[in-house]
Each structure stands twice: as C-alpha cells, then as structure tokens.
Amino acid sequence: MSDVLEKLSQVLEERKGADPDKSYVAKLYSKGLDSILKKVGEEATETVIAAKGGNREEIVYETADLWFHSMVMLKHLGLEPEQVLMELQRRFGLSGLEEKENREK
Numbered sequence: 001m002s003d004v005l006e007k008l009s010q011v012l013e014e015r016k017g018a019d020p021d022k023s024y025v026a027k028l029y030s031k032g033l034d035s036i037l038k039k040v041g042e043e044a045t046e047t048v049i050a051a052k053g054g055n056r057e058e059i060v061y062e063t064a065d066l067w068f069h070s071m072v073m074l075k076h077l078g079l080e081p082e083q084v085l086m087e088l089q090r091r092f093g094l095s096g097l098e099e100k101e102n103r104e105k
C-alpha cells in the first residue's frame with residue numbers, strides 16, 4: 001500500500017482511543033456511523049461539483065477529502081483500507097466490460 005495511506009491508516013487506528021475534543025477523527029468516531037456517512041456523502045458531492053467546475057487543484061483537494069472520510073468510514077466499521085486496495089489489486093487485468101458481462105449472465 002502507498003506509504004501515505006498506510007501511515008494514515010495507522011493514525012486512524014490510533015485515534016480509536018483518542019479524546020474527541022483533541023482529534024477530528026476521534027470526534028467523528030464518537031458521533032457514529034450516520035455522521036460519518038453524512039461527511040462521505042458531502043465530500044462525494046463536493047468532488048462531483050469540483051470535477052464539473054474543472055479547477056484541477058480543487059478536484060485533488062476534494063478527492064482527498066472523499067478518500068480520507070471513506071477511510072474513516074471503513075475503520076469505523078472494522079474494515080481496513082488495505083482490503084479495498086487488495087480488491088483493486090484482484091481486479092488487475094480483468095476488463096470492466098468482461099466482468100460486467102459475466103455478472104449479467
């Protein structure tokens with residue numbers, strides 16, 4: 001896994017025991033799944049708006065927000081970001097069109 005994602009994943013794990021008044025991530029965990037999902041939804045919408053707007057810096061910034069909040073969601077649910085990367089790894093060399101055709105058979 002990318003070094004940054006791995007380090008972030010470790011920090012997100014450590015934040016499970018942190019003080020919500022001192023950590024944004026601990027605060028999100030303490031607010032619960034619905035609040036985390038609300039942030040994921042907001043960041044997804046902001047990413048779409050940025051992409052439509054075409055400002056490259058904004059697109060990168062909003063996508064980072066979306067990835068970050070998606071990682072918080074996975075961790076909150078006891079899943080590892082590594083599992084998503086492994087799924088992408090599994091799909092290597094598998095055409096999306098072929099996969100769809102097999103699924104629809």
Ligand SMILES: N=c1c2ncn([C@@H]3O[C@H](COP(=O)(O)OP(=O)(O)OP(=O)(O)O)[C@@H](O)[C@H]3O)c2ncn1[C@@H]1O[C@H](COP(=O)(O)O)[C@@H](O)[C@H]1O
Pocket residue numbers: 008011015022023024025026064065068
């Ligand atoms: N990568 C991030 C990261 N990306 C975005 N954010 C926060 O996510 C929030 C994004 O929400 P919005 O843009 O909607 O801004 P907002 O209005 O302030 O947010 P809300 O009040 O609506 O929640 C902001 O508060 C950002 O600071 C992040 N907060 C933390 N991290 C990483 O997580 C680590 C742990 O953070 P703490 O738990 O705060 O120590 C940090 O060291 C970083 O590596």
